[in-house]
Amino acid sequence: MSLKNCKRCGKLFNIRGYTYNVCKDCLEKDNADFERLRQYILTHPYASVLELSQETGVEPAVITRFHREGRFINREKQEGNLLCAQCGAPVPAGQFCKECGTQTPRKNR
Ligand SMILES: [Zn+2]
Ligand SMILES: [Zn+2]
Structure with a gap:
């Protein structure tokens, strides 16, 4: 079975050696x-x-x-490029991820 429906026009096409959905x-x-x-x-x-x-x-x-x-994901990763300063997890914004942010990081009392 190497036939697939094209996601754009619905036509059946051969996906052998071919990795696209259209x-x-x-x-x-x-x-x-x-x-x-x-x-x-x-x-x-x-x-x-x-x-x-x-x-x-x-x-x-x-x-x-x-x-x-x-x-779209790869591009966003490249551009975001923000990592938690504590654990290195990717963060959308700021210095720390949600988990580290709530643990009052780097605050020696
Ligand atoms: Zn098509
Ligand atoms: Zn973290």
Whole structure:
């Protein structure tokens, strides 16, 4: 079984030696959409799906699929690059993660 439904047009295509969720015909459109989203997210890292869709013209279903496929995650990791000063866990903002933040870190009394 190496057939799969294209996530864009629904067509069955052969996935042997092929790792995408869309058929070859749609791959170009998919990549173009992704590139537009990527550009927008560079300057608006916390844009919602709705905002992204309105600003880039990419269908919300396509955006949520990219999210599901984890295509945005690597970029966010690279850009965020914030780690807890105590345990090294990634944090969205600030110096400490939630756990270390509540333990009054580095406060010698
Ligand atoms: Zn397709
Ligand atoms: Zn921590």
